[in-house]
Amino acid sequence: MTEKLQELKTRVSAVTDLRMANAVLNWDQSTYMPAGGAVARGRQMATLSKLAHEQFTDDRVGELLTDLAAEQGLSAEDAVLVSVLQKDFDKALKVPASFLAEFSSHVAASYQAWTEARAANDFATMQPILEKNLDMSRQYAEYLGYDSQGHIADPLIDASDEGMTVAEVRPVFAALRKELVPLVKAVAEQEQIDDSCILKFFPHDKQLAFGSRVAKDFGYDFERGRLDLTYHPFCTTFSVNDVRITSRINDNDFGDCLFSILHETGHGMYEQGVSQSLEGTPLADGTSSGVHESQSRLWENIVGRSHGCWQHYYPILQESFPEEFGKVELDTFYKAINKVQPGLIRVDADELTYNLHVILRFELECQLLEGSLEIKDLPEVWHSRYESDLGVRAPSDVDGVLQDVHWYAGTIGGAFQGYTLGNILSAQFYDAAVAANPSIPTDITKGEFQTLHTWLKDNIYQHGRTLTASEVTKQASGQDLNIDPYMSYLRGKYGALYSL
Ligand code: ZN
Numbered sequence: 001m002t003e004k005l006q007e008l009k010t011r012v013s014a015v016t017d018l019r020m021a022n023a024v025l026n027w028d029q030s031t032y033m034p035a036g037g038a039v040a041r042g043r044q045m046a047t048l049s050k051l052a053h054e055q056f057t058d059d060r061v062g063e064l065l066t067d068l069a070a071e072q073g074l075s076a077e078d079a080v081l082v083s084v085l086q087k088d089f090d091k092a093l094k095v096p097a098s099f100l101a102e103f104s105s106h107v108a109a110s111y112q113a114w115t116e117a118r119a120a121n122d123f124a125t126m127q128p129i130l131e132k133n134l135d136m137s138r139q140y141a142e143y144l145g146y147d148s149q150g151h152i153a154d155p156l157i158d159a160s161d162e163g164m165t166v167a168e169v170r171p172v173f174a175a176l177r178k179e180l181v182p183l184v185k186a187v188a189e190q191e192q193i194d195d196s197c198i199l200k201f202f203p204h205d206k207q208l209a210f211g212s213r214v215a216k217d218f219g220y221d222f223e224r225g226r227l228d229l230t231y232h233p234f235c236t237t238f239s240v241n242d243v244r245i246t247s248r249i250n251d252n253d254f255g256d257c258l259f260s261i262l263h264e265t266g267h268g269m270y271e272q273g274v275s276q277s278l279e280g281t282p283l284a285d286g287t288s289s290g291v292h293e294s295q296s297r298l299w300e301n302i303v304g305r306s307h308g309c310w311q312h313y314y315p316i317l318q319e320s321f322p323e324e325f326g327k328v329e330l331d332t333f334y335k336a337i338n339k340v341q342p343g344l345i346r347v348d349a350d351e352l353t354y355n356l357h358v359i360l361r362f363e364l365e366c367q368l369l370e371g372s373l374e375i376k377d378l379p380e381v382w383h384s385r386y387e388s389d390l391g392v393r394a395p396s397d398v399d400g401v402l403q404d405v406h407w408y409a410g411t412i413g414g415a416f417q418g419y420t421l422g423n424i425l426s427a428q429f430y431d432a433a434v435a436a437n438p439s440i441p442t443d444i445t446k447g448e449f450q451t452l453h454t455w456l457k458d459n460i461y462q463h464g465r466t467l468t469a470s471e472v473t474k475q476a477s478g479q480d481l482n483i484d485p486y487m488s489y490l491r492g493k494y495g496a497l498y499s500l
Pocket of ligand 1: 263267296
């Protein structure tokens with residue numbers, strides 16, 4: 001048994017190395033690679049992906065998994081490793097390699113066409129490409145398979161939020177939308193916040209230095225990570241001991257760089273906090289996109305946009321930016337970073353309206369997959385949903401259905417639910433941390449984040465993928481996923497900000 005286990009671990013460790021090497025190439029492509037490297041880089045990454053897939057789906061891996069599953073004497077950790085690998089193995093075998101190759105070349109072409117169509121505000125060109133993507137997404141879902149009582153989107157959702165189904169997500173999102181739409185309307189009727197204090201010129205280097213300082217204070221370990229600049233901020237992992245984050249800088253909007261850094265810091269701290277004993281295995285990873293996003297949102301919003309946090313940082317910020325903030329009151333700044341403004345663009349949305357952007361995309365994905373909505377009708381349905389949910393209508397498709405990359409560079413289905421599941425969970429986890437350590441809110445006003453960070457590490461981060469999303473949610477918060485903590489957080493915060 002020990003020999004078989006060792007052989008399995010050696011094989012899986014090599015696959016993990018190939019995947020991590022691919023992640024390094026991807027990180028380099030998004031940060032420092034000169035444009036001339038694009039063609040070779042695409043080829044190199046495809047080669048590594050193919051090798052990783054071939055090695056992981058080798059017959060011998062299947063034999064070892066079958067033999068080890070029947071063994072009685074495995075340690076608890078090894079038993080979890082075998083069962084998670086078995087699930088990954090089954091999924092990897094369900095989709096034929098020829099289909100995966102065809103799909104990846106389709107989405108590469110689609111992504112290229114999208115960058116041009118977006119610049120030209122040209123949905124018509126994208127329509128047939130998106131129709132093909134929808135057909136292939138359906139095919140993908142069929143290969144993965146789903147319950148006869150289930151929904152065709154289920155396997156695509158499961159790919160990033162394992163265990164979640166349309167039947168579970170739909171009622172949660174419907175309940176959230178029912179609460180949010182009137183709350184956003186009530187806010188819109190109040191006097192609007194003046195956020196001009198954060199919308200002026202802020203020197204590039206000083207923005208980056210301040211954001212890095214807060215990331216370090218929160219607990220992001222720069223000895224096992226680094227921060228670089230990119231166009232679309234992201235976090236990537238090569239090892240538990242090398243987790244990189246990226247951000248971007250907008251010279252004329254103070255919030256853009258800082259909150260991108262704090263968001264990615266949350267993702268990065270999760271990955272850095274995975275137990276060292278899982279290093280080099282596929283278990284050293286976040287357990288689902290929803291739980292991952294709960295950590296980015298918790299640090300970005302619940303902590304980073306809180307009044308308590310700025311009681312500590314505002315005097316420091318004023319010292320760093322005496323000309324820009326010297327004469328601005330803390331409360332003026334706090335209101336500016338929390339201004340609610342229903343808008344057209346998801347990635348620019350405030351905390352209160354953000355989920356409405358996500359929920360409508362999730363519903364449209366489900367309708368497209370089930371065939372109750374056609375691609376040709378998508379732009380108009382998009383506009384009318386924005387009018388009913390957010391009270392705004394885009395002048396063109398650039399600010400409508402062409403804005404997000406997801407459907408043009410991956411499957412239609414499973415792409416969006418994680419964002420809102422993460423927001424819901426962020427409040428649930430924060431409440432549980434405070435229930436266990438009532439000093440956390442006061443600690444934050446003193447710039448002490450360790451109590452919160454340690455609780456998150458002990459209850460969420462260290463487990464990696466050894467617990468599923470629903471297991472870690474239940475174990476850490478004592479409850480299944482539910483919107484109550486999140487709604488009471490939003491009501492409390494925005495009720496006070498807008499005197500509702
Ligand atoms: Zn994120």
